[in-house]
Amino acid sequence: MRYRPRHGHSEIDRRLIGKAVATLVATFSGATSLSVLSDPAGASTTHQVLHVVAAENFWGNIASQLGGHDVSVTSLITNPNADPHLFETDAADAAKLAQARVVIENGAGYDGWMASLLSADSGQSTVVNAGSVFHVTGSDPNPHLWYDIPKVPKMAAAITAALIKADPEDSSAFQHNLKRFDASLAPLTAMLAKIKRNFAGAPVAYTERVPGYALAVAHLSVKTPPGFARAIEDGEDPGPADTLSMERLLTKHSIDVLLYNVQTVTPVTTQIRSLAETSGVPVVGVSETMPLSDRTYQEWQLSQLTALLNALREAKSKP
């Protein structure tokens, strides 16, 4: 009995291809029918809300304070537990970005992915870039500009200017909010001054440059080997020499306080933290993005600075 295929071979393959094409068509027709059912535009209110998108939630929080109920702010990085260097947008965020009239980014190499996101759509928006506002230059600047509290009013002013440009009608409200915001920074400024007054020159260390600017304002002396901080910031393991230096700072009590980035947890940073605890060096947790538990930027920064002050006092009180 000779074998005879039931169908010609090319027919079978055409069937297969037919099935695949049918799947493709079904996907697209499903998509089209769904789009018919969808709501093509958000319900409009009598008062148009200004769409603002911030790359990071702390700038977003400041923007919403400055804009009040006249703006709707979306922050792209809100999860305080995620490494902000690894980021993929979803469609909802991408759409908000395309529609935003004001876009706020940090710049200074921190959120380079924003550039490609902005290039993908031709929305008209004013981009407020903190790095530009602060005139950050150099080949390796510390990008954590939101810790540079004396300069934050400059950023707030730039954001307000952008809001006014996009929504001139609400200009007076925005300016009023700006004044209120600047005033609300007073406790922060006072806290920094207090730390400086009592602890200027005190040696401290951090796992990354995150709180760097605030420490500089408070005249605290940072002893972390630059290579160590840089490596952690890049997501690499520091070299053995830098790690050893860092460990010695703790074991020899050469520093009073360790500032630990709670959002970048690696075996090395965990180990440094444990070493600090066992060596009796107070640990202050700082975060890169604003935790969900804090309601405002000011609240966040103030609680961290307060913890720092207490830690410095604790270190001083030890023999």
Add this chain to the structure above:
Amino acid sequence: MSPSSEPVIELQGAGVQMGSRTLWKDLTLTLRSSEFLAVLGPNGVGKTTLLKVLLGLVPLSSGLVRVNGAPPRRGNDEVGYIPQQRAFDANLPIRARDLVRFGLDGHRWGPPLRSRSYRQRVDKVLEAVGATSYADAPVGLLSGGEQQRLRIAQALLGDPRVLLCDEPLLALDLASQRAVTDLIDQRRRDAGTPVVFVTHEINPVLPYVDRILYLVRGRWAIGVPSEILTSESLTDLYGIPVDVLKVRDRFIVLSAEHHLSTEPGSHAHPHHGEG
């Protein structure tokens, strides 16, 4: 194609060197239509290299070679090549007919053409070797005998004027060995195509062999089986005592030092490339 007395393959004083090592030298032989030449010798001696020279893949270091009156060139349809069987992955998306079709247009640039005449030619040659029943089967699922039939079909597509076979019976069962050899010989009989058959087992092809070329470490001898397969000839070639026993129609070659495999069903570990 009618057989002619023009030499199909000519070697004159041919030699091949690999680096500083000489494989064989001063090789002179002529192959004419309808001739079945078996090439024997221990592993590594250069049997496959001889085929590569005839395929135009390896140049001679000395001497002269002619295939159909011209120097050998790669991709010559007139030279049919039948390799030993190889393992194909069971999932490989190549059917028997695709493997055979390589012999027709596998070397041409461009995407595959849906050519009816190509398909007919492939069908025809599949039928000639008795492979029609598994023409659409994946090659990875075929037995060795089935695969080797496809190899013959692949070579026949070019209507070759000579068939070069490189251990085509390796690891085949006896029935398949007979079937494959018979197909090859059938071509020889039908079209006068001479055959160069590299093997290390002479017995399966002995009934078909006209002459044997025996290569040993740089030396060679050529003649009819009764001349070559003698203790004297092989002792002279190998330079060590070698005994040739004839058991009924089969030859067994033994040496005092190690067993030189010419027993049916036995095979030394095949080397591919040098010999």
Add this chain to the structure above:
Amino acid sequence: MGIGYYLQFGFAQHALEAAFLVAASCGLIGPFVISRSMAFAVHGTSELAFTGAVGGLLVGGNPLMGALVGAVVVAGLIGTAGRRPSERDSSIGVILAAGLGLGVYLLGFYHGYASEALNILFGNIFGVSTAQIVLLAGIALGVAAVMGVLWRPLLFASVDPDVAQARGVRTGLLGLIFLFVLAVTVTEAAQLVGTLLVLSLAITPAAAAQRLSASPSAVSLLSVIFAIVSAEGGLLLSFQFASVKPSVLIVAISFSFYTLARLFGPFMMNRQRQRTRPSGQRIGDQGSSLAELHHD
């Protein structure tokens, strides 16, 4: 907010266009990646796109060109590293380690823009500009043209290298050209969907296609179709479920194709496995019909 809402945005249209181009290219090379056992090379090349990107930043401020050049260099290195799969895998491992180390070292010189280079690894499908679409289209056309021309001899050389050589096919040269095509395609895909997902477009669709047909042209066609449907389908779904990352959905669809193909493949292929001897006796597809021969 349904699919229709998002389709009006430029970023969405660009994403759909780019995904189509990348998927088509990946689908074309996929079957050859499998038959040439080059899955590891795909992964290695896409990782090394990072080093090229950093180099490109250092030299000319253009990470994409740097990634492409780097990919080509790496492909060349891998191509000269050894022909046998066992040799190749270990040499790819060596080149990969060296290349990544070089990338980290180079990064030290170009620090401030680290995240920009890292974008090469974690591509943003919603961040594709019009200029990039043009570039991707050019690359896709090039890949399609080269693969079209190479198709028959490359298939021959991949499946049956010894006989291909005997027939005059320049197997070494073809292998090298394919390696370049692979490097360029993979780098382009990594730019878009990230290194992590390159495998889901360059290999999974082809693997699924293989389970459904033994005809090489059918497998190539199915591979392209599955890749495109995975990429476009994943994107469209990400417009419907707008808070799910598109990469997740693309991988999910690609993997579903593979799973379905594995489940239903045997039924499609059944007729090819049931063969009869002239005597009428059924031949199975078990080991008895497979040669026990081992090569290399």
